[in-house]
């Protein structure tokens with residue numbers, strides 16, 4: 001059932017033991033929104049825990065509360081009165097689903113949200129879930145602290161490509177300004193998150209040599225099979241390097257994380273790439289989407305390229 005922001009705040013106020021979670025393969029918005037909301041709810045006297053079923057990249061240790069994020073263990077039972085999933089539908093929270101037996105509240109900005117949570121607040125116009133969380137925190141009447149502001153600013157900045165993507169709205173900037181006023185430090189966050197280990201910069205050079213141009217230059221992508229990923233770890237932000245190629249409308253990366261399991265990222269400058277991601281059970285936004293294909297790299301590539309070409313033809 002879809003509810004309003006005011007009802008979402010009331011739902012949080014009505015519960016005492018709250019578990020927050022976000023998607024596997026968490027990004028800045030998933031982590032920042034969870035931690036930002038955690039700080040606000042703690043300030044209101046709630047008992048709050050954050051569980052994410054994945055490893056959290058060390059770069060995010062710049063976010064206050066990073067060390068409090070737990071990873072559920074097999075068969076673990078986490079007691080709670082309410083499970084809150086942010087920036088995701090319930091189908092992508094991994095083991096947290098089984099570990100927490102409680103009513104579910106979902107707060108999201110993905111237009112592809114499956115609406116299966118008991119209660120859902122969805123705002124597809126918000127650039128980031130962090131933008132919604134800021135408004136929710138105002139609604140809750142929780143104090144805007146520096147800790148919270150650092151977390152939410154990170155979510156907002158990363159989901160908008162540091163305020164460069166088309167999802168950046170006047171409201172995004174107003175929220176960002178309010179977060180700066182609360183003590184968020186953009187330079188501290190960007191320096192921490194842009195830092196790369198030497199090996200990763202080398203792996204970027206390796207990966208970039210594998211770019212292929214398709215459809216007369218309208219599509220570009222990089223496929224990294226499991227063997228290459230054993231030699232060179234997949235660098236963060238690789239898709240961004242593909243996206244900037246002149247004339248490219250659809251950019252993709254395909255990484256065979258485990259033999260026979262490929263994670264796909266898609267970006268576009270106009271075409272609705274959710275149409276591609278949804279074909280493989282994924283989701284996302286018009287210009288940024290992702291999915292997983294359970295096939296070896298070469299086969300997954302053929303299926304993905306076929307789907308991209310179809311959507312490109314339909315759009316033309």
Ligand SMILES: [Mn+2]
Nearest residue numbers: 029087129159
């Ligand atoms: Mn997001």
